[in-house]
Amino acid sequence: MAATATQGFAEAAAHTLSGGERARLLLAGEPQVVLADESLAALDAAHQLRVLALLRQQSHGGRAVALVLHDLALAARSCTRIAVLHQGRLLADGPPAQVLDEALIARAFGVSALRIDHAGETCLLAWQPLPADSHLETTP
Secondary structure, eight states: OTTOOOOOTHHHHGGGGGGHHHHHHTTTSOOSSEEEEEETTSSHHHHHHHHHHHHHHHHHHEEEEEEOOOOHHHHHOOOSSSSEEETEEEEEEEEEHOOOOOHHHHHHHSSEEEEEEEETEEEEEEEEEEEEGGGOOOOO
């Protein structure tokens, strides 16, 4: 509970906690497999980064961690492997630096990307929507 700063919630009733507080509390245990589906969505930026650091620690400690994220910048900074899905199909899978590029982001998400290099790290931000017919076509 200390790692997720949730000690104060130990005696709280679940219905009194915010979505973000519940998400942090769920990560306070020591599961062997962590499946986190958009668990950062209800968190402020500081708690998002803390939870991502905790998930990294858990993965380095031998736990399996699968994280669903729509935030490309957080995914690029935090994940060792990324699978990009579009309409139920796998478009790319591998290390962030190999998988996330401007062309893939345009195809998968229909947006242009802004590349940012800072302190030895690179991330891509979804920047502007592309015309509807410019990204990946649907296939049966």
